[in-house]
Every structure is written in C-alpha cells, then in structure tokens.
Amino acid sequence: MSGIIERYRPLLPDVTDATPVITLAEGSTPLIEAPRLARWIGVPPQLRVFLKFEGMNPTGSFKDRGMTMAVSKAVETGAKVVMCASTGNTSAAASAYAARAGIASVVLLPRGEVALGKLSQALIHGAQVLAIDGNFDDALNLVRDICATHPIALVNSVNPVRIEGQKTAAFEIVDALGDAPHFHAIPVGNAGNITAYWRGYQEYHAAGRATRTPKMLGFQAFGAAPLVDGSRVHEPCTIATAIRIGNPASWKGAIAARDQSGGLIHKVTDEQIVAAYAAVAANEGIFAEPACAAPVAGLKMLAENGYFKDLPTDEPATVTVTLTGHGLKDPDRAIKTVASGIVEVAAQRDAILRQLDRFF
Amino acid sequence: MSGIIERYRPLLPDVTDATPVITLAEGSTPLIEAPRLARWIGVPPQLRVFLKFEGMNPTGSFKDRGMTMAVSKAVETGAKVVMCASTGNTSAAASAYAARAGIASVVLLPRGEVALGKLSQALIHGAQVLAIDGNFDDALNLVRDICATHPIALVNSVNPVRIEGQKTAAFEIVDALGDAPHFHAIPVGNAGNITAYWRGYQEYHAAGRATRTPKMLGFQAFGAAPLVDGSRVHEPCTIATAIRIGNPASWKGAIAARDQSGGLIHKVTDEQIVAAYAAVAANEGIFAEPACAAPVAGLKMLAENGYFKDLPTDEPATVTVTLTGHGLKDPDRAIKTVASGIVEVAAQRDAILRQLDRFF
Numbered sequence: 055m056s057g058i059i060e061r062y063r064p065l066l067p068d069v070t071d072a073t074p075v076i077t078l079a080e081g082s083t084p085l086i087e088a089p090r091l092a093r094w095i096g097v098p099p100q101l102r103v104f105l106k107f108e109g110m111n112p113t114g115s116f117k118d119r120g121m122t123m124a125v126s127k128a129v130e131t132g133a134k135v136v137m138c139a140s141t142g143n144t145s146a147a148a149s150a151y152a153a154r155a156g157i158a159s160v161v162l163l164p165r166g167e168v169a170l171g172k173l174s175q176a177l178i179h180g181a182q183v184l185a186i187d188g189n190f191d192d193a194l195n196l197v198r199d200i201c202a203t204h205p206i207a208l209v210n211s212v213n214p215v216r217i218e219g220q221k222t223a224a225f226e227i228v229d230a231l232g233d234a235p236h237f238h239a240i241p242v243g244n245a246g247n248i249t250a251y252w253r254g255y256q257e258y259h260a261a262g263r264a265t266r267t268p269k270m271l272g273f274q275a276f277g278a279a280p281l282v283d284g285s286r287v288h289e290p291c292t293i294a295t296a297i298r299i300g301n302p303a304s305w306k307g308a309i310a311a312r313d314q315s316g317g318l319i320h321k322v323t324d325e326q327i328v329a330a331y332a333a334v335a336a337n338e339g340i341f342a343e344p345a346c347a348a349p350v351a352g353l354k355m356l357a358e359n360g361y362f363k364d365l366p367t368d369e370p371a372t373v374t375v376t377l378t379g380h381g382l383k384d385p386d387r388a389i390k391t392v393a394s395g396i397v398e399v400a401a402q403r404d405a406i407l408r409q410l411d412r413f414f
Numbered sequence: 415m416s417g418i419i420e421r422y423r424p425l426l427p428d429v430t431d432a433t434p435v436i437t438l439a440e441g442s443t444p445l446i447e448a449p450r451l452a453r454w455i456g457v458p459p460q461l462r463v464f465l466k467f468e469g470m471n472p473t474g475s476f477k478d479r480g481m482t483m484a485v486s487k488a489v490e491t492g493a494k495v496v497m498c499a500s501t502g503n504t505s506a507a508a509s510a511y512a513a514r515a516g517i518a519s520v521v522l523l524p525r526g527e528v529a530l531g532k533l534s535q536a537l538i539h540g541a542q543v544l545a546i547d548g549n550f551d552d553a554l555n556l557v558r559d560i561c562a563t564h565p566i567a568l569v570n571s572v573n574p575v576r577i578e579g580q581k582t583a584a585f586e587i588v589d590a591l592g593d594a595p596h597f598h599a600i601p602v603g604n605a606g607n608i609t610a611y612w613r614g615y616q617e618y619h620a621a622g623r624a625t626r627t628p629k630m631l632g633f634q635a636f637g638a639a640p641l642v643d644g645s646r647v648h649e650p651c652t653i654a655t656a657i658r659i660g661n662p663a664s665w666k667g668a669i670a671a672r673d674q675s676g677g678l679i680h681k682v683t684d685e686q687i688v689a690a691y692a693a694v695a696a697n698e699g700i701f702a703e704p705a706c707a708a709p710v711a712g713l714k715m716l717a718e719n720g721y722f723k724d725l726p727t728d729e730p731a732t733v734t735v736t737l738t739g740h741g742l743k744d745p746d747r748a749i750k751t752v753a754s755g756i757v758e759v760a761a762q763r764d765a766i767l768r769q770l771d772r773f774f
Contacts, residue, residue: 055444055590078699079444079467084415086439090516107439110470112700114742135773154699156450158773162766165758174745177752178695184769188761199763204774230415335538339438339514340472382474382742385534392537398525401548403559406522409544413495413518414564 055079057122058222065225065257068127068215076126076155080118081222083110085230085374090337095350096357101371103353104235105334106227109342109380113175116247116378117147119223120216125151127215128207135160135206139193142296143379145183146175148209153179160206162186162193172295172383191301211246211303220247224254225263227374234264237373239349242272242281242308242319243297247376249307252315268374270317272308273352275345279321281308293324293387296345296379326351332391334377341381341388349375415439417482418582425585425617428487428575436486436515440478441582443470445590445734450697455710456717461731463713464595465694466587469702469740473535476607476738477507479583480576485511487575488567495520495566499553502656503739505543506535508569513539520566522546522553532655532743551661571606571663580607584614585623587734594624597733599709602632602641602668602679603657607736609667612675628734630677632668633712635705639681641668653684653747656705656739686711692751694737701741701748709735 057077059069069075085104092103108116125148128136137160138148145161152159161176165185176183186193194210201208211217228234234255240248248270255267274282275292280300287300302308312319322330331347334340353373356362365371381388389395399405417437419429429435445464452463468476485508488496497520498508505521512519521536525545536543546553554570561568571577588594594615600608608630615627634642635652640660647660662668672679682690691707694700713733716722725731741748749755759765 055446079446079470082442084439084472086415107472110439110472112444112467112470114740135770150695150699150701152699153696156697160770160773173756174748175701175741177755178692178701178741178748179699180696182769183756184766185756185758186761186766187758192761196761196763196766200766200770204767204770206770206773332538335510336513336540337516339510339512339539341510341535341538380474380740380742381535381538382740385745388534388538395537396533396543396545398545398547401546401552401556403556406544406546406556406560407564409542410495410520410560410564410566413520413566 057081058119058219059122059126062222062225066218068123068218073126073130076129076151077122078112078118078150078154080111080122081226083108085227086340088338091334094333094337095354097353098362098365100367100369101362101365101373104372104374105340105377106223106374107340107377108223109377113146113150114380114383115143115147116220116223117143120211120219121147121151121209123215123219124209124213125155128209129155129157131207133205133207134158136209137197137201137206138210139163139190139197142172144210145173145181149176149179149181160184162197164189164193211244217246217250220250221254224251225258228258228264231372234259234266235268235372235374237271238268239271239273239353239373240376241297241345241348241378242274243299243302243345245281245302245304245308247378248272248311249304252311267315270311270315271349271352272312272319273348274319274321275327275348276321276323281305281319282321294327294345294348296343297348320352322348322351322355326355328391330354335381340377342377343379343381343383344387346377346379417441418479418579419482419486422582422585426578428483428578433486433490436489436511437482438472438478438510438514440471440482441586443468445587446700448698451694454693454697455714457713458722458725460727460729461722461725461733464732464734465700465737466583466734467700467737468583469737473506473510474740474743475503475507476580476583477503480571480579481507481511481569483575483579484569484573485515488569489515489517491567493565493567494518496569497557497561497566498570499523499550499557502532504570505533505541509536509539509541520544522557524549524553571604577606577610580610581614583736584611585618588618588624591732594619594626595628595732595734597631598628599631599633599713599733600736601657601705601708601738602634603659603662603705605641605662605664605668607738608632608671609664612671627675630671630675631709631712632672632679633708634679634681635687635708636681636683641665641679642681654687654705654708656703657708680712682708682711682715686715688751690714695741700737702737703739703741703743704747706737706739
C-alpha cells in the first residue's frame with residue numbers, strides 16, 4: 055500500500071528517481087463528516103463540518119507525512135543516523151521511520167520533562183534517548199550543532215522537507231471533497247502544519263485542482279499564544295502539550311497563511327479545549343489528542359461571536375478541521391476528563407439494572 | 415470516506431437497504447511488506463512476509479470492523495443502548511460507534527481487573543462503565559441475560575454480525591495481493607478473528623476472486639492455550655492481555671479453520687512473544703500490541719522447526735500476519751520491554767557526542 059510520496063510524487067519536487075521511498079503507508083487518513091459535533095459547535099446549518107483524522111497515521115499523528123520525506127531524503131544522502139529534539143510526536147515518527155529504513159535514531163529531550171508514556175514509541179522503535187539538563191531550546195540547538203558537523207541527518211521541522219510532506223493532507227482534503235473547503239481550522243503550535251496546509255491548498259489551486267483556497271483559521275492555547283499576542287512566550291503553559299510552544303519555528307509561515315487566506319489566528323482557554331476534546335469523543339466517536347480540540351473550541355467561539363452569520367443561507371459551505379493526533383497518545387488526560395469514571399456494583403442482575411434506570 | 419460496509423456491501427447479507435450505516439471509516443488498513451522482519455523470523459527467501467496492520471483502524475484495533483456491523487444493526491432495530499462485557503478493545507470500539515450513532519453504551523467488567531489506560535477510550539466516548547465483583551464469564555453472562563430481556567443490543571462477539579464484519583480483512587488482503595496468500599498467521603484468543611478470516615478467504619475463493627485459500631496458522635499464548643491443549647483453561651495467564659482467554663467463544667470456528675485449511679494452532683511463550691513484539695517495532699517501525707506478536711513468534715518457531723523447508727525454492731510464496739491492535743493501547747509494556755531506557759547527559763556537545771560514539 056502506497057504512502058504520500060508515491061501518491062503525490064509529481065507535487066513533491068524534493069523526491070527524485072534517486073530517492074529511496076521509506077514508507078509506513080502514511081496518509082490516506084479519513085475525512086469524516088461530523089453532523090452531531092456541528093450542532094454542538096453551533097455553526098449555521100448550511101455549513102458542513104468535516105474532521106481530517108490524522109490520528110489514523112501509522113504512529114498516530116500527522117508527523118508521519120513529513121517524516122517519510124525527511125527519512126527518505128536522509129537515506130538518499132547516505133545517512134546512517136537521524137536525530138531530533140522532541141518529547142512527543144516527532145520522536146515517535148522519527149524513530150519509527152528510522153527503524154523502517156534500518157538506520158539508527160537519536161532523540162534529545164529536556165530532563166524533567168520526560169513523559170514516559172509519550173516516549174514509549176521512541177523506546178520500542180530502538181531510538182537512543184538522551185535526557186539533557188536543559189530546556190527544549192537547548193536540546194534543539196545541540197541537535198542543530200551536532201548535525202551540522204557530523205554525519206547525522208536532522209529531522210526536526212527546521213528540515214524543510216518535513217513541511218513539504220505535510221502539505222499532502224490539504225491535497226487529500228481537496229481530493230475527497232472535489233474542491234477546497236471554505237474554511238480550514240487547525241491547531242497552531244510550532245506553526246509548521248498551518249504553513250504546510252496553506253502551501254498545499256495554494257499549489258492545488260494553482261494546478262487547477264480547486265476553484266478556491268480556504269480561509270485559514272488557526273487556534274493557539276491561551277498560555278501559549280505567541281502568534282496572537284505578538285511576542286515570544288518564555289514559559290508556555292497549556293494542557294495541550296502538542297501546542298505548548300512559545301517560539302514557533304514557522305512564525306512567518308503562519309502569519310502569511312493567515313493574511314494571504316483572509317483568515318485569523320485566535321486563542322482558546324484550556325477549559326474550552328477540554329470541553330471540545332470531550333465533545334469530539336462523545337458526539338462522533340473520535341478520540342483525538344487534546345491539542346486537536348483547540349480548533350473545535352475555536353470554531354465554537356467564532357460561531358458564538360457571529361463570525362459565520364453572513365454566510366449565504368442558500369449556499370452549502372464546508373469547514374474542515376485537522377485532528378492532529380490520536381487520543382491514545384495521552385490516555386491519562388481522558389481518564390482525568392471523565393469525572394464520572396467507573397461505578398462498582400454487585401454481580402447481580404438487579405443491581406446492574408438499577409444503574410441502567412435512565413435507559414428504560 | 416467509506417468504511418467496510420459500503421465497500422463490501424454485496425458480501426455482507428446482513429446489511430439491507432433498511433440498515434443505517436454507522437461508520438468511522440474503519441478498514442482499508444495497510445498491508446505492509448516486512449523484509450527485515452522476514453530475515454529476523456528466518457523464513458526462506460522465496461517466502462515474502464506481509465503485515466496487515468489493524469492498529470490503523472479508528473479505535474486502534476480490528477474490533478472496529480465487527481462493531482460497524484453490530485452498531486448499525488442495533489440502530490436498525492431501534493436500540494437506544496448497546497452493551498458488552500470487556501476490559502479492552504471491544505469496549506473501546508463499542509463506545510466509539512455508539513457515540514457516532516448518538517446512542518448510549520454500557521460496559522461491564524470484572525472489578526480488580528480494571529486497567530485504567532485500556533478504559534480511557536470507553537470513558538471518553540461516554541460509556542457507562544460498571545465494575546462487578548465477579549470474573550469475565552460472570553460479566554458476559556449478566557450482559558447476555560440483561561440484553562435478552564431488555565431493549566439493549568448485545569455487541570459482544572457472540573453477536574454473529576461481528577464476525578461478518580471482521581471477514582472483510584481477508585477480502586482486503588486478497589484485493590491488495592491480487593490473490594490469497596499461501597499462509598495466514600494470526601493470534602488466537604476468543605477465536606472470532608481466525609474464524610472470520612477463514613470465512614472471508616473461503617467466500618472470496620468461492621466468488622472467483624482468489625485461486626486458493628491460505629493455510630491458517632493460529633497462535634495462542636502458553637498460559638492461555640485451550641485450543642492447543644484441548645481443554646478450557648480456568649485461570650489463563652499471559653502478558654498478551656488481548657488473548658488472555660481460557661474458553662474461546664468461537665472454539666469450533668477455530669478448529670474448523672485449522673482443519674479445513676490444512677493449517678495448525680500452536681502456542682508460544684511470553685518470552686517469545688516479547689522478543690517478537692520488540693522485533694516488529696525495531697525492524698519495521700510498526701508498533702503493535704503484544705498479542706500481535708504471537709503469530710510473529712510462532713512463524714519464527716515454525717521456520718526453526720523446518721516447517722517451510724519443503725516450499726519450492728523457485729516459486730514465490732506469501733505469508734500474511736494480522737497485527738490486531740496498536741501498541742499505543744499498552745504503552746507501559748513498551749517501557750518495560752526496553753531495558754536500556756533513557757540516558758541522562760549534560761547539556762554539552764561533547765557529553766552528547768560521547769553517547770553517540772558507536773555511530774562514528
């Protein structure tokens with residue numbers, strides 16, 4: 055089964071005949087209409103809501119699209135080792151694709167911020183995991199320094215082929231809908247993904263595959279909103295770890311996507327994020343990681359503020375939402391979110407039926 | 415994006431025009447060739463190994479194929495509640511598809527065997543989770559009793575449409591390969607899945623879509639091997655929780671699959687399972703739950719015992735392996751398996767380079 059490189063090769067100029075394709079059949083993730091969630095959000099009825107569920111990639115996040123590119127190019131150049139600074143989805147993808155290629159991987163992370171659950175993937179895929187007594191910026195600087203002077207390929211998102219791979223998600227959305235959506239809502243952390251989607255939509259439009267480009271609607275968390283606040287955040291803070299970033303690498307790309315598309319980048323609170331996270335799972339049966347809930351919460355806020363009120367009522371419109379990763383990446387968050395939890399009962403028919411009263 | 419019901423509707427006679435299709439775009443999982451793992455297993459070079467990675471279903475396991483059927487039929491009959499006994503993948507799928515349908519779900523599980531991580535999905539999808547002071551058999555008996563006398567749809571695998579849905583994985587394999595494989599290796603716990611694959615292969619063969627049916631190679635864990643040992647196991651024991659079952663519901667189906675296909679059902683130790691689990695992740699970049707490693711370990715044992723030695727050396731042959739669920743279902747197991755773990759180093763270029771000595 056083919057991954058994004060085989061499927062979109064003509065639109066990925068970094069890929070040449072000399073590039074060995076290292077793939078785990080990433081991409082081809084479903085675009086799922088979400089009518090019950092749309093009512094929860096409160097969009098007008100002519101606006102259809104679709105979820106692009108990137109949690110159905112092989113390592114459980116959208117990072118696989120960029121990593122098939124980065125590791126394929128690394129192998130092409132003869133690299134025997136790839137390296138990244140990460141505590142989350144990037145390390146999982148880097149180590150998985152390196153394993154698939156039969157090369158080594160090294161993950162550098164700040165000591166004290168080691169979430170063992172999130173690192174289970176890097177460990178089982180055989181990455182060498184090093185914890186340093188410094189912060190994430192220190193880790194990234196060290197990775198850049200070492201990769202510049204040693205035969206190790208850098209696969210952090212400062213590697214430009216990562217964004218090239220990620221733009222294919224926009225291609226898939228247009229392919230599925232038959233045209234670009236009117237709006238695209240997306241979480242914004244390091245800002246590589248909003249940059250990538252905007253590039254993908256622009257390229258498909260230029261190639262005549264879509265009649266329009268969507269307004270890009272980016273959402274950051276309140277405690278980690280440098281693009282909204284206009285300045286770097288030194289101690290970013292949010293429960294949505296995947297967007298807990300104070301100094302986005304793709305800052306300019308995100309601003310360009312916002313302004314060129316006629317869109318916006320706003321911020322939502324952790325309370326709004328948690329409510330949206332539970333609403334996606336309870337209304338549509340889709341379990342996405344907390345960061346994915348930022349654009350859902352953001353759309354609800356926009357709807358409440360009248361953002362969609364001028365849409366023509368007689369013309370169908372679409373908004374697509376990127377759900378960046380699978381909820382299984384952070385099971386503890388789900389358990390913390392559901393206050394009701396588990397009820398203990400006797401192993402007796404009547405005792406159980408009393409708990410089910412509300413259903414009869 | 416369509417799920418298995420739309421894609422295989424003519425081969426699913428339980429589905430009628432009156433059936434509302436409740437789907438999360440399950441199925442269409444990749445079939446990934448595994449050349450490096452094939453060398454680790456030790457199969458002869460003319461035997462190609464392919465992995466059917468069912469962890470890429472929406473809730474992270476093959477259960478979604480059966481659950482789209484069970485919940486669609488439940489909604490067709492007017493059910494407002496579905497119910498199952500489960501501590502793992504079944505409860506995740508049942509609660510997700512119930513949420514998608516806008517109906518309620520109830521999960522019954524034995525108290526004291528509550529793995530919170532595994533239940534995070536049921537909880538976030540809004541299931542009512544009841545823990546009883548009894549074992550799994552008690553839970554299933556209570557579920558059957560209550561569903562028989564109340565308007566609640568039973569979605570355990572004793573519901574026959576579950577196996578109908580699961581047979582579509584065999585269809586997808588034949589569609590991908592252009593014919594049936596020569597061998598199909600699969601973990602055997604409750605034995606519904608080996609029953610379902612065998613049915614799928616037989617039906618596709620009868621329909622002229624394949625020139626052969628594969629030999630079915632089933633593998634149980636040493637401490638939970640009733641089909642190998644020939645009698646029910648009262649206290650099944652293995653680290654592979656998904657196949658920790660002492661009295662398989664589809665006992666007869668598994669024996670029929672084995673005998674009609676000319677295959678076998680053998681058992682492997684937990685040590686063999688853990689070694690295979692790590693080998694899949696380290697050699698191919700695929701993170702599958704421990705139970706999935708039973709057939710990989712089993713193939714290695716068969717290869718060592720000369721099972722494949724009479725295959726003609728000049729004729730290509732294929733073996734497919736079902737990886738039933740995603741490794742993210744059980745991240746703790748990965749962390750326990752990787753002894754090396756995380757190395758702490760100073761945030762200094764030279765200190766880090768000393769850890770990377772082996773790469774230069």
